[in-house]
Amino acid sequence: HIEVGGDAPYAIAIGAGLLADGDALAAPLRGRHVLLVSDSHVAPLYADVVRDALRRARPDVRLDTFVLPAGEAAKTLAGFGDAVAALAALGATRDACVYALGGGVVGDLAGFAAACWMRGIDCVQLPTTLLAMVDSSVGGKTAVDLPAGKNLVGAFHPPRAVFADTSVLRTLPDRELRAGLAEVVKYGAIADAGFLDWLAGHIGALLEREDAALAEAIARSCAHKAAIVERDPFERGERALLNFGHTFGHAIEAEQAYDGLNHGEAVAVGMVLAARLAARLGLAADADAEALRRLLERFGLPARLPHGLDPRALVARMRLDKKAVAGGLRFVLWDGPGRACVAADVPEDAVLDVLRTA
Ligand code: NAD
Ligand code: ZN
Structure with missing residues (x-):
């Protein structure tokens, strides 16, 4: 575990098999609504593992999944709009939690959606690229791109927790x-x-x-x-x-x-x-x-x-x-x-x- 201090401290857990550990993943959960955000490469590989783990630990939770097309091109205001629409469809309340399962694209967009929904709800980062594990999931920067440039719209919104499961790196190109x-x-x-x-x-x-x-x-x-x-x-x-x-x-x-x-x-x-x-x-x-x-x-x-x-x-x-x-x-x-x-x-x-x- 690495502790990140500051106004909103959080822990980074690192290890093989973490995504299947429902008790660990559910520990930061305060309410009963979860939106799992992922992309079209990662969701088929790992979304079931995370969903099954969370449901086993917290059968009372209402869980929806929102899947972005893989790649930087999806990190847009339109993608952000779709993510917050998914939170609305879920009936997410102030104690809802967004779980971001993917690389930096998913982490940045899901983190920004969490920063904005009802002026800020919890986000748990489940980074699946090495870059996301060592960089984008830590530090609280969230954003989407505009045609005028990368990361131009965003917010500082530290995650509630980060779980870096090294075993998922086996499928990374x-x-x-x-x-x-x-x-x-x-x-x-x-x-x-x-x-x-x-x-x-x-x-x-x-x-x-x-x-x-x-x-x-x-x-x-x-x-x-x-x-x-x-x-x-x-x-x-x-x-x-x-x-x-x-x-x-x-x-x-x-x-x-x-x-x-x-x-x-x-x-x-x-x-x-x-x-x-x-x-x-x-x-x-x-x-x-x-x-x-x-x-x-x-x-x-x-x-x-x-x-x-x-x-x-x-x-x-x-x-x-x-x-x-x-x-x-x-x-x-x-x-x-x-x-x-x-x-x-x-x-x-x-x-x-x-x-x-x-
Ligand atoms: P990415 O999210 O596009 O992932 C790269 C590719 O790998 C995608 O095709 C993805 O679907 C695939 N993938 C992810 N995990 C996989 C796995 N375990 N197995 C197989 N395929 C997998 O790119 P990235 O490099 O993770 O992140 C780049 C983004 O991060 C950029 O948008 C950049 O702006 C942002 N970023 C943010 C910060 C920050 O502080 N917030 C810092 C650095 C970079
Ligand atoms: Zn960099």
């Missing part, structure tokens, strides 16, 4: 697993050099999806995210460090062709570039940046800029990043393994240089 591993490496890079060493020694076990290795990686990642989020719940300062690799990564995601890198892959490239930028600015050693690149590569993640991306176009995207401030380019930079800092006014020349030699 390889590419999605590696995308989650990029975010896992990120926690080591920004906060924990010892964790980077541990990861380097467990690459095979993690790629083979061994429960014990996965549980350890998830627990250590969540502990770092929880500590940072606890100190800065509304992203006024330190929480920005979680964006290490993301300024480059978001620009790559926005600039590339439609079937390019996924988020985690783009962040992997972004971390390599950010580390090289730090080395170029004299903050980190070249050898450390190179070691980070090698670790990501051993996890099967890309470490080079995809062909055909124009450095100038990428810099222009970075200026538009919603986390950018007025003036110069803002980056999370690296002081070497386990240490990161925010740099407000990074010279554009240095950024272009790093992009040109990537």
Whole structure:
């Protein structure tokens, strides 16, 4: 268990088989209405396990299921509207609970529906991707996308509880697993050099999806995210460090062709570039940046800029990043393994240089 403190504390439980543990899943339940939200890939695999477990523990509960089409394209206001309509159809009262069973798309949309229904009801996160287990299910950010951009409408709404069942990662596509591993490496890079060493020694076990290795990686990642989020719940300062690799990564995601890198892959490239930028600015050693690149590569993640991306176009995207401030380019930079800092006014020349030699 990892405890997340703050105004509304909650626990993250991690382990194989948790989704079948009805008593554990039902413990946060206050009322008699449950809406299980999932997507079209995950629901056929795991919705019955969760429904049976909850019904066994709480036969008095009225439970409906709402299934989104799988994929980012469903994270819309229309999908949100359908989810709250499902709460209305259920007759959900103020003590109802939304269970979000899926990746970050389901977690963000279901969390936002819970944040808004009757001005806020409980949400329990049941993350089924590694990315959702180590990132999106923890920290209370919920949102949907608009045509104008990702995550533009949302709310801070911490979950009541998080249950990360490592056994469901066996059905996760390889590419999605590696995308989650990029975010896992990120926690080591920004906060924990010892964790980077541990990861380097467990690459095979993690790629083979061994429960014990996965549980350890998830627990250590969540502990770092929880500590940072606890100190800065509304992203006024330190929480920005979680964006290490993301300024480059978001620009790559926005600039590339439609079937390019996924988020985690783009962040992997972004971390390599950010580390090289730090080395170029004299903050980190070249050898450390190179070691980070090698670790990501051993996890099967890309470490080079995809062909055909124009450095100038990428810099222009970075200026538009919603986390950018007025003036110069803002980056999370690296002081070497386990240490990161925010740099407000990074010279554009240095950024272009790093992009040109990537
Ligand atoms: P996702 O939810 O789209 O899941 C990826 C794919 O894996 C989907 O096709 C899904 O159906 C499938 N899948 C999920 N679990 C599976 C399983 N166990 N077995 C087989 N298939 C499975 O994507 P994601 O990477 O989990 O999340 C990305 C989203 O998370 C983005 O919308 C992003 O904005 C959001 N996000 C939010 C936060 C936050 O703090 N709230 C942080 C990071 C990312
Ligand atoms: Zn990310």
